[in-house]
Amino acid sequence: MRALRILLITAVILGGLFVAADRLLLGYAESEAAEKVKARQGLSGAAEVSIAGFPFLTQVAGKELERVDVTLRGIETSANGRRVVISELSAALHDVRLGAGFSSATATTATGTARISYADLAEASDEDVTPAYGGNGKVKVTGSVNVLGRTISRSVVSTVSLVDGDTIRVRADEVPGEGIPRLEDLIRQKTDFDRKISGLPQGMKLEKVQAEEDGLVITVSGTNVPLTG
Known part of the structure; x- marks a missing residue:
């Protein structure tokens, strides 16, 4: 034992x-x-x-x-x-x-x-664009444009998605034009963007x-x- x-x-x-x-x-x-x-x-x-x-x-x-x-x-x-x-x-x-x-x-x-x-997403965006959380899985993007000598700022709720397997896409769901000519196009030029990640x-x-x-x-x-x- x-x-x-x-x-x-x-x-x-x-x-x-x-x-x-x-x-x-x-x-x-x-x-x-x-x-x-x-x-x-x-x-x-x-x-x-x-x-x-x-x-x-x-x-x-x-x-x-x-x-x-x-x-x-x-x-x-x-x-x-x-x-x-x-x-x-x-x-x-x-x-x-x-x-x-x-x-x-x-x-x-x-x-x-x-x-x-x-x-960091803002650093990869265009100038004068500020992204933030928009709730419900959306991104809020704020951008400013110059229209007829006036600076107009808008915040839009955007959908973020992945395209082509390597590119982050941010697109505004809707941009209020308020009757101002080309305002929606100008705002989208700021707030809509694609970023290919490498x-x-x-x-x-x-x-x-x-x-x-x-x-x-x-x-x-x-x-x-x-x-x-």
């Missing part, structure tokens, strides 16, 4: 040491991966990496991670030659394959969401876009998405 008790105690101690070592190496791997992701994307903001599944060491031995959650902040992209900042991109990467010497990691599939604040992480693409209180929320997906390397 004493020998069995010693064996059990030894097993518990070794198991505890294994778990401790597993968690320690996991934390180190997550930190190193975050730095590599940040360098790869040239981020001005932060990168966070969380590796799911237990134990971590057996996944590393098999050179495949079940799931890796990544959060990127401050991604600078471009839209029609204008700088656009994606304030946050959160993605779940599945079946992440580790390369030789663990120098690279590539996800078989990825899903997530990206956020563009209304302030510069997302390699392998990621836009799926849909919707307006929420704190900005545009874009659903993204990808295949064969490189995490590092």
Whole structure:
């Protein structure tokens, strides 16, 4: 009985040491991966990496991670030659394959969401245009035009949509003309716009876009998405 008790105690101690070592190496791997992701994307903001599944060491031995959650902040992209900042991109990467010497990691599939604040959307819009949340999944766009020496400002409720798989489109549902010649056309020239988004992480693409209180929320997906390397 004493020998069995010693064996059990030894097993518990070794198991505890294994778990401790597993968690320690996991934390180190997550930190190193975050730095590599940040360098790869040239981020001005932060990168966070969380590796799911237990134990971590057996996944590393098999050179495949079940799931890796990544959060990127401050991604600078471009839209029609204008700088656009994606304030946050959160993605779940599945079946992440580790390369030789663990120098690279590539996800078989990825899903997530990206956020563009209304302030950053304004930077990608024309001058004198201010977008904001319009309620009910709409965007309110305020623009000013000059008509016969008068500056006229209008706020319109607009629908936001995704076209051609890479372009965010904002279109006013209605623009009151109030009997002023060409007023609606002039306002629409300010408030209606398309912005083609480029510069997302390699392998990621836009799926849909919707307006929420704190900005545009874009659903993204990808295949064969490189995490590092």
